[in-house]
Amino acid sequence: MFKVNDNYLKLPGSYLFSTIGKKVKAYQEAHPDKEIIRLGIGDVTQPLAPVIIQALHKAVDEMGDAATFHGYAPDLGYEFLRNAIAKNDYADRGCQIGADEIFVSDGAKCDSGNIQEIFSVDNKIAVCDPVYPVYVDTNVMAGRTGVYDPSSETWSDVIYMPCTAENDFVPELPKETPDLIYLCFPNNPTGSAITKEQLQVWVDYANKVGAVIIYDAAYEAYISEENVPHSIYECQGARTCAIELRSFSKNAGFTGTRLGFTVVPKDLKSGEVSLHSLWARRHGTKYNGAPYIVQKAGEAVYSPEGKEQLRNQVAYYMNNARVIKEGLQEAGYTVAGGVNAPYIWLKTPDKMTSWEFFDFLLEKGNVVGTPGSGFGPSGEGYFRLTAFGSYENTVAALERIKKL
């Protein structure tokens, strides 16, 4: 008689954004006349840039001709894309990352969920609190997190590193030594950044204690300040302790087009075993490559026109971030983020819980955001708004919030 993976049954509730989706759907069905503005899920709204659309059309035409048709992609991704990534995202920033250390995938969510597979189930993870739920949930599914305590909403075998106003949303080194450390900067959900000196402390620590940092840099395109690293490989020694996850979702609007990549340096080893070879084995066995047409679209992101068009797209969203941040401040809210990231992290008013504020904002303002507590216990009393809406909707949402 077959048995299920019991670890799945330990997961409390459903995936955060599914819950939000259901609540919003129920409200909309009960109030069909209300026009809801969604600043909740981190989904982009601007169309793909013209140069990307051109590249897609060209690649589609190639797929329609036997002479230029493309079947299975190379395991690690097409060289044209991996070379463009190696040059633009790494060499041009002074990072030594080879094209053969880059694994093209269908997005950072999948990679951030799958990467834990190549590690022992005995390994102990450390996560920021609050944190993108996928890091913890996928470790729960793997049986790495121990017992859940519903009262504190924490797992017994997870090291939580609080990120609060007190530490400017950058965690301190944990007291207990972890094996895997998930860091995401610019941060989702708090919108905070880490300086190069602060990140160097983490790299030195990981090398010292023999931990691996899984560095999620999905939002690096939104960095506006000097001395904020775009890649962890800007730090000395990161090649022996860090895996980096990157996405095309937020810098190029690929949330519905699906493309990302993971960097596993060949210097990252456990004894004689290189993590690069394990991840290559997983990629080759359980994955079959991103679509050719999408990889061609990814290549266009690095063209001169692509860079110019996407700089404007990022600027559009960051202008929304400014509108949200300034609007909230005018309305008397305490806010963080929004300078190097497309997320604004606000303190809920009147000691409301995060979900109370979610309901309040949905019902009174018809604006959807994300409850901070959905990202972890230290997110309680906070709330996330995203800059990924249209400018018009963002302005309208802030007008509504100011009137509450």
Add this chain to the structure above:
Amino acid sequence: MFKVNDNYLKLPGSYLFSTIGKKVKAYQEAHPDKEIIRLGIGDVTQPLAPVIIQALHKAVDEMGDAATFHGYAPDLGYEFLRNAIAKNDYADRGCQIGADEIFVSDGAKCDSGNIQEIFSVDNKIAVCDPVYPVYVDTNVMAGRTGVYDPSSETWSDVIYMPCTAENDFVPELPKETPDLIYLCFPNNPTGSAITKEQLQVWVDYANKVGAVIIYDAAYEAYISEENVPHSIYECQGARTCAIELRSFSKNAGFTGTRLGFTVVPKDLKSGEVSLHSLWARRHGTKYNGAPYIVQKAGEAVYSPEGKEQLRNQVAYYMNNARVIKEGLQEAGYTVAGGVNAPYIWLKTPDKMTSWEFFDFLLEKGNVVGTPGSGFGPSGEGYFRLTAFGSYENTVAALERIKKL
């Protein structure tokens, strides 16, 4: 100090098709003047059908306009595609499968590798021998297969079900009771089919012993004979014991476009726990949907023009299968498959091992095939050729083989 997933280290050698690729590359570099014909990997060569190209262009244009732009896809896939699948692949064949039991993905390889995650590591798997390597390798990675014996090339905790000329390549029910049974029909690599009566025996058996059948029907479009089921849900009782994997790679040429789906009926339960809810949770947590443009291309597969154009494409490949089968028979080979599947399974001549014949064919005929032993111990002494080449190359390859 972090530790790796030791199960990965148990895997012998590399993924079969990576090994073949390296051997062919080495031979080509040593003999740059030789023109190699590849009938090895199951990759298609015909371009995407015109109606699919049209659908892709249209969807690309939608992505370039804010009014019709698509961001994150719904967790389970777009309804337009799931409805088309439910109607055409199931309702029209008399199978009761709801659109909400269909999970759209980026391909059957990923799904066939990931599906084991929702089951306990204690579960015992049964596989056909020979078999598509992904089923076994992904269970090795999960720690479900015990100890590897290099001499027999088998795992201690896997139930192998030999498929040989003696049983017409359809396995007998195993003596030891499995929890998970992987079946693939029409079969890769043997090209054999199963009748509806034969498959009903398996469904009845699985329901009786409480096993789940993971049914890989990636090649159903190639079925030419009556009484060969296109879906396991044509059998009575399959809703309580079977998961079905389907692909757009072979019926529509999507190997480089990436689209597939998995059916998990809501009646499939372990006690009160539905496998549908577990797979939905996995999908929602570790996956982020197939690209919108690719899902629109998938929809076009089910249009009247799409069906017509793809019927011709399948006929093109099946004509190649006939050329291979008849050519090999003329040359004195013993062959199976090629009637309901795009694979021809031949017995190696002169008691050569599968890899000896691989080298012989590569070096003397400059033709690439796949060694049967790469699919499992009972594949030793066999060799797989695929019908996915161009007609011209297929004819040329057979001319070369006849001269050996």
